[in-house]
Amino acid sequence: MDILHFLQYAFIQKAFLAGSFVAITCAVLGMFLVLRKMSLIGDGLSHVSFGAIALGIFFGLYPFYIAVPLVMIGAILIIKITEKTRIYGDAAIGIISAVGIAGGVILASVSRGFNIDLFSYLFGNILAISTLEVISSIILSFIVLLTIRFFYWDLFSATFDEEYAKTTGIRTSTINTLLALLTAITVVLSIKVVGVMLVSALLIIPAVTALQIAKRFRSAMFYAIIYALLSVLCGITVSFFYDLPAGATIVMINALLFGMTLLYKKIG
Template identity: 50%
Template sequence: MNSTINLIQEALSYGFMQRALIVGVLIGLSSAMLGIFLVLKKFSMIGDGLAHVSFATVAIALFLGASPLFVSIPIVTVSSILIMNLNEKAGIHGDAAIGLVSSFSVALGVLISSVSGGFNVDLFSYLFGSILAIQKTDLWLSVILAIGVIFTVIFYYNDLFAITHDEAFSSVIGIPTKRRNYLIATLTSVTIVLGIRVVGTMLISSMIIFPTVSALQISKNFKSTIIIAAIISVFSVVVGLLGSYVLNLPSGAAIVMINGIILGIMMLYKGIVQR
């Protein structure tokens, strides 16, 4: 027990772990608050699709010798809007639109990495996350993102609530549904790009889906779902990061496993209560 406490104290003394915890908590908070709108609108897999897009943008950035962060944010944002336009204007359902964009992006990323000499260490860290890769730029962008997400959810709560439950009716009563959807898509894109530093492109979508689905098992209303999901997400990030250091495990996988365990507990609790 004492050795574990000592290891946690040691972890907290390192700058990279402090940055990882702050960024992880802010990304966890942002993804959880956005998650309910994406899950209930049946767009939860957009996180997975955009993660695949970010894989391609990282490959492009590494090939060009540019900063992956500043290459990924605009391209992933445009891709999220493209997915929504395919769904709205081309009549392609959400999951199919996501599949089209994500599969094309993975193919592009693999081709670029092949041309540039294969998968290197940098690209591998983006695939599965690396807390050592988190820089001060990520920290400040995460702070701005979290503020933007919290402001959006609070200020546009009624609009987002209406759009989530009945988008057609929301449009009829004058809510600018397209602008609100684009706003959520943009915030989700930035969350995905920043989140891949912590858990990687292969696992980032889980930070959007798991906390919300867990919260839905026990929540009583829309607001409580957002609050519970945020608490679960932040708890999973903190325990997952510290646990990964103590047990020498991959941080991204540890965070997802904690989320999975919590979901299992919530489902078990719901099953017992409903009997």
């Protein structure tokens, strides 16, 4: 089959469209998460989303409708535990993510019968994305990207020098909560693309790769978007032609681009 025929399939078009929006959102948000040393919050929230999706399936509801608010609550809990108690952020992420996974496993165990559904959320299945999910992805991506655009300088200042940002009236605590909430939405968005287990890769790897070569923040963001788009679009294509799981293929291409960039930096 040639590439033109491949692109004519409706499910491929939907996968490309939703995947592109998710890739751009993950790249932009991931840049702030990586630089603010909040990368692992994506990993933690993806585990919460596992529990939330299990709950949705358990009650026979559309899992994403349950996952978005529950993962947002998880995000707020992580931030509040870190702020209000003597617990470090990584430990708070560990607690909340463990609860999410444990909840999901218990629900899967007591209900029996939806394990196959749950498996598709664990490892993603963008080639089976529905029209409703494509529309939801685009709308939620726009919400995340516009929010980042609106708070761009607040995020920039708080990421560069948090203490100084506070002296200029920027509420860094609100910015941290906002970032966690945006991550929650993006994690849920990305589950269909790469699955619960690999969501954090989509948030971290393009940003880290771009930071190896970029000399400016805006160019870093641009490179991260290019890397994320390349990996998602190539990942979908390769997975289709070689009958590989799309999510895992996307992550492996991301990792390959990271390795090539490191090599280029070393010898360049």
